[in-house]
Amino acid sequence: MTNDKRASGKIPVTVVTGFLGAGKTTLLRHVLTQPHGRRIAVIVNEFGSLGIDGSLLRSCGIEGCRDEDIVELANGCLCCTVADDFLPTMQALIDRDDPPEHVVIETSGLALPKPLLKAFGWPGIRTRMTVDGVVTLVDGPAFVEGRFADDPEAVAAQRAADPSLDHDNPLVEVFEDQLASADLVVLGKTDLMTSDAVDVAEKAVQEQVARFSSRHVPVLKTSEGRIDASVLLGIGAAAEDDLSARPSSHDGADDHEHDDFDSFVVTVPEQADVSAFVTHLETIAGRFDLLRIKGFVPVAGKARRLAVQGVGTRFRHEFDSPRTAELTEGHLVVIGRHGLDREAIEAALKTQG
Numbered sequence: 001m002t003n004d005k006r007a008s009g010k011i012p013v014t015v016v017t018g019f020l021g022a023g024k025t026t027l028l029r030h031v032l033t034q035p036h037g038r039r040i041a042v043i044v045n046e047f048g049s050l051g052i053d054g055s056l057l058r059s060c061g062i063e064g065c066r067d068e069d070i071v072e073l074a075n076g077c078l079c080c081t082v083a084d085d086f087l088p089t090m091q092a093l094i095d096r097d098d099p100p101e102h103v104v105i106e107t108s109g110l111a112l113p114k115p116l117l118k119a120f121g122w123p124g125i126r127t128r129m130t131v132d133g134v135v136t137l138v139d140g141p142a143f144v145e146g147r148f149a150d151d152p153e154a155v156a157a158q159r160a161a162d163p164s165l166d167h168d169n170p171l172v173e174v175f176e177d178q179l180a181s182a183d184l185v186v187l188g189k190t191d192l193m194t195s196d197a198v199d200v201a202e203k204a205v206q207e208q209v210a211r212f213s214s215r216h217v218p219v220l221k222t223s224e225g226r227i228d229a230s231v232l233l234g235i236g237a238a239a240e241d242d243l244s245a246r247p248s249s250h251d252g253a254d255d256h257e258h259d260d261f262d263s264f265v266v267t268v269p270e271q272a273d274v275s276a277f278v279t280h281l282e283t284i285a286g287r288f289d290l291l292r293i294k295g296f297v298p299v300a301g302k303a304r305r306l307a308v309q310g311v312g313t314r315f316r317h318e319f320d321s322p323r324t325a326e327l328t329e330g331h332l333v334v335i336g337r338h339g340l341d342r343e344a345i346e347a348a349l350k351t352q353g
Helices: 024-033 052-058 082-094 113-119 140-144 152-161 170-180 195-212 274-287 342-350
Strands: 011-018 040-045 070-073 102-106 129-139 184-188 219-221 261-268 292-297 304-311 314-322 330-337
Touching: 011 024, 011 113, 024 040, 024 102, 024 129, 040 082, 082 113, 113 129, 113 170, 129 140, 129 170, 140 184, 140 195, 170 195, 184 195, 195 219, 261 342, 274 292, 274 304, 274 314, 274 342, 330 342
Parallel strands: 011 102, 011 129, 040 070, 040 102, 129 184, 184 219
Antiparallel strands: 261 330, 292 304, 292 330, 304 314
């Protein structure tokens, strides 16, 4: 692939967004395995104090993927901490002796892309970098299940019973803002769907995107994040120059709070049986209606740590990097809607799976 740095000398930046568990890190790992002929820096921003996604990328074992090229901004959201965290990080990348030739930002699953795009208009950044494109991942199975859409009949019934109720759905807001900013939508996890469900989801996503903008936004289908890097890198959108074509439900707001969601880390003991542990996690996720559980745990007799990734009650797991002597217990990030019973969840997770 040819270098896509522009004649103007600006470093292209690809923003990869998508709701919690959409598959952003999996997509990035796949991109990094492909020969792309350029120095790529990856910025990972997570909601939660434990950096799971950055660790997954650092442990990828890909030749040429240096630890110093994976920059992690944890315990926050880029749309909320642009001045404090993001801008200094970008400036440091630009000022390197060997600056990256392309930057990829994996946003938090709760991030709004538009405030991040606005940051590329800041002095010192605008003349050196450009937003090559915004890639929005959609969790196909979750979309088909209706997680990112309100039930109109149920909302109407609630409103009739109590007109004072606030019916804003934070999942819908974040999801719609991520779609509205997209230059490319990737419908993921299609291997977990029937062909009919994939067709329905693709059409519905296209209709959703068309609601927000007259821009042509392709929708691509994939599984396991397998997309050619040339499709994602080199879109040439210069997204910072057409912000008005990327509407947001938070336009005009002074800030963006995450009060609608809770996140915390739970320490769990070494596990004896992988299958029993994953089943245990599925049960807990369903019982407490959790959005996300992800983390690493040691397993008795295994030389590698077990990485677990859960979206709702759907879980994936694999043994990834070698288990260190310090890894005597596991750590799991739990994310859900505000009001989680943290004490009960912690007690359930600490029970041997």
